[in-house]
Amino acid sequence: MATPTLDRFLSSIADLVKDRDGARLQDFLQLEPPLPDIYQHMSAELRQRYPTGPKETELLRRCEALVPRSKGAPWGAFSTFMKLYFTFLRDVNVDNLLETYDLLKGLLNQCVLALGDSQMGVVVLPTVLYLSKVLAKLAMGLDRRPELIAHLLRLEGRSNQEEAAEKVTLVEKSANVVREAFIKCLTDRSGTPGVHGKPEGRRIGIYLMANLCLKLLFQCGKLRNAEQMFASISAQSPPLTHFPASQRVTYLYYLGRYLFSNNLFHPARIALQASYDQCHHQAINQKRAILTYLIPCNIIMGRFPSSHLLQRPEAEGLADRFLPICRLITRGDYIAFREHLTVGPDTEWLARKGILLQLRNRCEILVWRSLARKVFIHGGFHGDPQGQAQRGPPPFLYLNRLEAAVRWIQSQHAQSQAGFFTPRLQPDSQAGQTAHGSQIIYKAPDWDFEGVDELEAQEAVASPALLEKYADYLSPDSFFDAQGQPQMNAPGNLVDGPPAADYQQYELDPYANPTPGEDGKPTPMMRELESILASLLTQGLMRGYLTHKNPRLAIPGARLRGAVPTGFPNVWQTIQARESEDDNVPGWVQPPSATALAGGGRVVNLAGARPVGVQ
Amino acid sequence: MSNPSQTSDNKAEPTQQPQPQKPPVLEEDDEFEDFPVEDWPQEETEQGAAAANGTNNHLWEESWDDDDAAEDFSKQLKEELKKVEASH
Numbered sequence: 001m002a003t004p005t006l007d008r009f010l011s012s013i014a015d016l017v018k019d020r021d022g023a024r025l026q027d028f029l030q031l032e033p034p035l036p037d038i039y040q041h042m043s044a045e046l047r048q049r050y051p052t053g054p055k056e057t058e059l060l061r062r063c064e065a066l067v068p069r070s071k072g073a074p075w076g077a078f079s080t081f082m083k084l085y086f087t088f089l090r091d092v093n094v095d096n097l098l099e100t101y102d103l104l105k106g107l108l109n110q111c112v113l114a115l116g117d118s119q120m121g122v123v124v125l126p127t128v129l130y131l132s133k134v135l136a137k138l139a140m141g142l143d144r145r146p147e148l149i150a151h152l153l154r155l156e157g158r159s160n161q162e163e164a165a166e167k168v169t170l171v172e173k174s175a176n177v178v179r180e181a182f183i184k185c186l187t188d189r190s191g192t193p194g195v196h197g198k199p200e201g202r203r204i205g206i207y208l209m210a211n212l213c214l215k216l217l218f219q220c221g222k223l224r225n226a227e228q229m230f231a232s233i234s235a236q237s238p239p240l241t242h243f244p245a246s247q248r249v250t251y252l253y254y255l256g257r258y259l260f261s262n263n264l265f266h267p268a269r270i271a272l273q274a275s276y277d278q279c280h281h282q283a284i285n286q287k288r289a290i291l292t293y294l295i296p297c298n299i300i301m302g303r304f305p306s307s308h309l310l311q312r313p314e315a316e317g318l319a320d321r322f323l324p325i326c327r328l329i330t331r332g333d334y335i336a337f338r339e340h341l342t343v344g345p346d347t348e349w350l351a352r353k354g355i356l357l358q359l360r361n362r363c364e365i366l367v368w369r370s371l372a373r374k375v376f377i378h379g380g381f382h383g384d385p386q387g388q389a390q391r392g393p394p395p396f397l398y399l400n401r402l403e404a405a406v407r408w409i410q411s412q413h414a415q416s417q418a419g420f421f422t423p424r425l426q427p428d429s430q431a432g433q434t435a436h437g438s439q440i441i442y443k444a445p446d447w448d449f450e451g452v453d454e455l456e457a458q459e460a461v462a463s464p465a466l467l468e469k470y471a472d473y474l475s476p477d478s479f480f481d482a483q484g485q486p487q488m489n490a491p492g493n494l495v496d497g498p499p500a501a502d503y504q505q506y507e508l509d510p511y512a513n514p515t516p517g518e519d520g521k522p523t524p525m526m527r528e529l530e531s532i533l534a535s536l537l538t539q540g541l542m543r544g545y546l547t548h549k550n551p552r553l554a555i556p557g558a559r560l561r562g563a564v565p566t567g568f569p570n571v572w573q574t575i576q577a578r579e580s581e582d583d584n585v586p587g588w589v590q591p592p593s594a595t596a597l598a599g600g601g602r603v604v605n606l607a608g609a610r611p612v613g614v615q
Numbered sequence: 616m617s618n619p620s621q622t623s624d625n626k627a628e629p630t631q632q633p634q635p636q637k638p639p640v641l642e643e644d645d646e647f648e649d650f651p652v653e654d655w656p657q658e659e660t661e662q663g664a665a666a667a668n669g670t671n672n673h674l675w676e677e678s679w680d681d682d683d684a685a686e687d688f689s690k691q692l693k694e695e696l697k698k699v700e701a702s703h
Contacts, residue, residue: 245653289647331688378689379696408692572675573677
């Protein structure tokens, strides 16, 4: 039987391969429905002339003829790929999406192998990208609507197995195939490799493949798999700036998100800001996606979005998400802040974007700074207002004022909780009432461990002082054993084993254990507040020192600038000054600068060098 | 589909400019959309456009400390601290 359509198609493919026209080759190799008629004809011809079975060898033979034979080893991977393409056209049944996925993945795998050819590989790069996109689209679609293939998975008995072992989703499998293509692009041996190279040969595909792979990895939540990609890019890629804007912006967006999710907010901010700056000014949706991470990144680093930014079209809806958080940080009500960022339906959006926990965990310290600052303003000693007393004490704050403020906040929230309109529980308002554990963070008692303190006291090891005190009883010189025979005892050997630590019943001193709190010692809450302030001081978000006895925060050196600006410096400037010592963004390859070349090349001019000690 | 082999030397045609997009929907897809064009010059970037239009580039507030003593929380806190002061 004649196959006129297939014949013409094959001859066109042969010409395209000879001309190395990758773009048109990709254009020819369509497979997404709805396909033009010509593909339907070809599919019918394939079914008749080359059905499954021995006839396929003939088909492969015809595909082998597509490859130019003139130079070097034949491009066998391409012939196999073409044969797979034809069998895909022949067999695909889009009613079975799982089977379609598997066929497509096999096809892409083979195409990636063809991409590996040092001479011809680059010709299929557009096809690899096209197939990767189709596969990604299918995998992500099925990921969102798992019911489409649930019955198929059950039929094949895959669902149970996969749930037992660590589940490798279709999205992750696709990411793994795309990563192979990425590696083929990155490791092209032609031209100059690394930072001095240009996007040539397969390298032009580095960021196209990386971006697609990152999209899939973010979708399936396997960010750890991206780490190796970024490391390889840092080691082997030409500078990002040589690549087209769409690839740069997309890559910097994913890189920024990756760094953000690893709590590397400073490099994340640099990457995301660059992504925003380089984005096309009309690409509202992309700019909005970038802002979704750029804004929390800045908030965590102590900088809030301006009203001007929030009025931009791409920021629509973002003000409602982020402004309340900024206001709560400024206010200093830590319970309201925690309440606002509790995991629940109201924070579902933040959680889905992967920014909830970072905001909650990283910004609370800023809330405490605001509270301490306000308490200092309203309840602290600000120094001699006349500035005359040269030897007067520095400005300071008695920490019991802060403690009073915290107890007041707790009581306010405890009251509002009882109210009719706020049925939601604000458990942190109870923390100050608990006898054990944190006075700031409420933890419900675990009944399984009730009375454990007493148990511990009994089981704990007796102190050396106690052993010493009762040595004549606990480790006598001699004793009678179980048979009633007198035995000599080695010095210090405890005849009845270690005694309980709680030896109170033997203690004759009724005042040995005074009730805690009555001796003028700071309360447990004070100890916790001291830790929080110490953390603020360590991070440079507050300046001064703490006195532990009679707890105070002192702010020395405030005569010139005033107590508040000295004790509570600008958050953003403080963090930025510390972080900008290293502006390197891991994963972002920069062009080698002149200075870096001098340093990196280690070329040192020794003309003026003299031996040590010679005048 | 964008063609990677024609990237660097083929600047976007004016006709290929991205159309002004629909306003974002709140429950939008979490995906980062593909750009409709491969490359664009500096003037068409966010940064370039802002510089050309002389638009306000004040994007971030560095000073946000709340010194408004009349604000509700501050006012109540102040009252509360006065009480503490009086009791000492």
